[in-house]
Amino acid sequence: MAELGVQADISGARDTSSSVGDFFELMKPRVMSLVVFTALTGMVAAPGSIHPVLAFIAILAISVGAGASGALNMWYDADIDAQMQRTVSRPIPRGRVSAEDALAFGSFLSAASVLMLGLLVNWTAGALLALTIGFYIFVYTMWLKRRTVQNIVIGGAAGAFPPMIGWAAVTGGVSVESVLLFLIIFFWTPPHFWALSLYRCRDYERAGVPMLPVVSGPAETRRQIVLYSLVFIPIAISPYFIGLGGLSYLAVSSVLGAVFLKLAFDVRRITEGREADAAAKKLFLFSILYLFAVFGVMLLEKIVLRVLA
Amino acid sequence: MSGPSEYPVPLTDKQVAARRHRSIAIALALGALVLLFYAATIVRMGGNVANRPLSVIGAGVLNGVLR
Numbered sequence: 001m002a003e004l005g006v007q008a009d010i011s012g013a014r015d016t017s018s019s020v021g022d023f024f025e026l027m028k029p030r031v032m033s034l035v036v037f038t039a040l041t042g043m044v045a046a047p048g049s050i051h052p053v054l055a056f057i058a059i060l061a062i063s064v065g066a067g068a069s070g071a072l073n074m075w076y077d078a079d080i081d082a083q084m085q086r087t088v089s090r091p092i093p094r095g096r097v098s099a100e101d102a103l104a105f106g107s108f109l110s111a112a113s114v115l116m117l118g119l120l121v122n123w124t125a126g127a128l129l130a131l132t133i134g135f136y137i138f139v140y141t142m143w144l145k146r147r148t149v150q151n152i153v154i155g156g157a158a159g160a161f162p163p164m165i166g167w168a169a170v171t172g173g174v175s176v177e178s179v180l181l182f183l184i185i186f187f188w189t190p191p192h193f194w195a196l197s198l199y200r201c202r203d204y205e206r207a208g209v210p211m212l213p214v215v216s217g218p219a220e221t222r223r224q225i226v227l228y229s230l231v232f233i234p235i236a237i238s239p240y241f242i243g244l245g246g247l248s249y250l251a252v253s254s255v256l257g258a259v260f261l262k263l264a265f266d267v268r269r270i271t272e273g274r275e276a277d278a279a280a281k282k283l284f285l286f287s288i289l290y291l292f293a294v295f296g297v298m299l300l301e302k303i304v305l306r307v308l309a
Numbered sequence: 310m311s312g313p314s315e316y317p318v319p320l321t322d323k324q325v326a327a328r329r330h331r332s333i334a335i336a337l338a339l340g341a342l343v344l345l346f347y348a349a350t351i352v353r354m355g356g357n358v359a360n361r362p363l364s365v366i367g368a369g370v371l372n373g374v375l376r
Contacts, residue, residue: 017327020334053352057345116342120349 022096023105026074027067034291035066035162041295042166042181044302045244050121050170058121058169062162065113065129069136069158071106075099076141080207086200117169125168132161146208149215156189157182163295177244180235185291187232191225191264192287198222198267198280218276222268225283229264233257236294245298246305252297256290 039062043055050058074081074092078099081087091097097105110133118126140155148154160182167178197204197211198221204211213221237253239245245253263283270279320328 017321017324018331019327020330023331023334051352053348057349060345116345120346120353 018091018097018101022091023071023101025091026071026097026102026105027064027109028070028074029067031070031159032063032066034288035159036063037292037299038181038185038295039063039162039166041299041302042163042178043170044166044299044306045163045177045181046167046170048170054121055169058117058125058166061113061117061121062129062165062169064109065117065133066162068106068109068113069133071102072110072133072137073141075102075106076137077145078102080146080209083207084200084203086203117165121169122172124172124174125165128161128165128168128174132158132165135161147210149210149212151210152193153190156186156193159189160185177239177242180239180242180244184232184236184239184294187228187235188287188291190228191232192284192291194221194225194228195267195280195284195287198225199277199284218271222271226264226268229261233261236290239298246301249294249297249301253294256293260286260290 036059040059043050043058074090077087078090078092081090082093087093092099092102114126114130114133117129136155136158140151140158144151144155163181163185164174164178167181168174171178194212197213198218201211201213201218205214212224233253236257237250240247240250240253260283263279263286266279267276267283270276
């Protein structure tokens with residue numbers, strides 16, 4: 001288990017032994033993989049076509065932009081990261097990268113990714129990427145995260161933009177379908193993060209982050225998880241009804257959606273002991289699988305349709 | 310009384326190696342960026358580069374050469 005608060009170097013002092021891997025870790029590679037995947041789905045689902053080289057550049061720019069905002073988030077949140085078990089091993093609290101270097105790294109990559117996407121693909125996508133990075137850093141990280149219990153509800157928009165950016169990279173615009181892809185991730189975020197915060201409640205409490213279980217208590221969090229899940233699952237199924245998803249999409253999103261709801265109700269029902277933590281953890285992990293599954297099926301359907309066309 | 314401190318502080322072997330690796334990574338990233346911009350330029354221009362009208366000066370020079 002990681003020790004809390006050790007070697008927390010958030011003073012900005014330079015550490016000249018930072019490795020390339022440390023900087024890569026600043027980019028939150030696991031979050032980046034989800035961003036790449038959802039952006040790729042948005043791109044493939046969009047009507048029209050894009051040259052493979054430009055598609056590669058778009059995906060690269062979106063992933064670098066996501067990584068850059070991760071680095072800036074780690075720079076700003078280094079003080080609370082040092083107090084939380086989940087984040088204490090990050091490069092800045094561990095003293096492997098200085099806060100100053102993380103700021104420079106994140107700022108440079110943010111500007112570079114937006115310029116690359118705007119200049120080489122199109123400026124609608126570039127502007128959306130800039131909006132995503134700005135929203136994540138200024139709205140979520142700096143403004144909402146430490147102030148309101150609605151932090152991840154509103155801040156979740158930042159994570160929901162990538163498929164819309166992918167879509168815009170192909171079409172040059174925003175449409176109902178791309179807004180729906182946005183809404184799927186937007187409504188997925190609260191049950192996903194609140195499930196995590198239920199079993200990491202002490203971490204957030206110690207760091208003073210006003211997550212829902214800390215401010216309103218676990219019972220209210222469980223109620224909100226169920227409510228948001230009840231809104232989320234119909235939205236996740238709805239691409240079928242506007243032709244964005246096919247029959248396999250309908251089947252996967254519905255069946256796994258039913259499992260999602262069952263797990264959400266389990267979280268509501270099991271409120272005591274380790275079983276309660278286990279139920280929350282199960283929902284958290286399943287929510288990741290669910291998002292990958294629905295976007296994966298949509299991606300596969302579109303690829304198959306293009307191959308057959 | 311202690312002697313004058315050495316400034317800048319000499320780097321350790323580990324720090325020198327880390328700096329070298331970072332420099333290589335930056336060089337590779339810049340090289341990749343140049344290639345990406347080149348490839349994107351070619352893709353965006355497509356066949357149009359061969360179909361563009363020649364400039365007056367260019368046409369004059371070409372005429373002279375061909376004569």
